[in-house]
Amino acid sequence: MDLDNHIEGLGMHTDMSCITILYQDEIGGLQVKTHEGKWIDISPSEGSLVVNIGDMMQAWSNDKLRSSEHRVILKQPVNRFSLAFFWCFEDEKVIMAPNEVVGEGNKRVYDPFVCKDYVKFRENNQRGRFEKVGYTVRDFAGIK
Numbered sequence: 001m002d003l004d005n006h007i008e009g010l011g012m013h014t015d016m017s018c019i020t021i022l023y024q025d026e027i028g029g030l031q032v033k034t035h036e037g038k039w040i041d042i043s044p045s046e047g048s049l050v051v052n053i054g055d056m057m058q059a060w061s062n063d064k065l066r067s068s069e070h071r072v073i074l075k076q077p078v079n080r081f082s083l084a085f086f087w088c089f090e091d092e093k094v095i096m097a098p099n100e101v102v103g104e105g106n107k108r109v110y111d112p113f114v115c116k117d118y119v120k121f122r123e124n125n126q127r128g129r130f131e132k133v134g135y136t137v138r139d140f141a142g143i144k
């Protein structure tokens with residue numbers, strides 16, 4: 001997409017949460033990246049909410065569920081309203097995919113980690129913030 005005529009409201013990122021429940025008003029602007037790397041609009045629809053998988057869920061599911069890469073792009077310089085509810089595990093909880101989720105014969109993708117340590121990791125790294133998906137849970141706890 002040609003970004004010259006658009007305003008990047010919120011740079012590409014993944015949410016750190018388990019799931020995010022999101023309301024956006026009729027202005028829209030939310031986009032999600034598909035598996036093929038294409039950005040698609042998530043058009044606002046009255047009375048509906050968007051549910052996003054976040055990094056904690058991706059790690060807990062051993063990559064069976066994918067944390068969505070998303071961003072906000074505005075096609076005109078207008079104010080928009082959105083409200084996000086980030087549902088996370090508690091700070092001290094350790095995220096480790098259960099054996100039955102990993103599945104016999106499959107590789108474990110993440111080392112166990114404490115939720116708040118991942119949040120700190122993201123907050124303390126410029127690239128982990130909202131500018132771009134620089135660091136994600138894979139950089140933090142991914143088994144190389």
Ligand SMILES: O=C(O)CCC(=O)C(=O)O
Pocket residue numbers: 010015022023024030070072082083084
């Ligand atoms: O404003 C939006 O529609 C998205 C907000 C978002 O992705 C976030 O706060 O993590």
Ligand SMILES: [Fe+2]
Pocket residue numbers: 013014015070
């Ligand atoms: Fe987000």
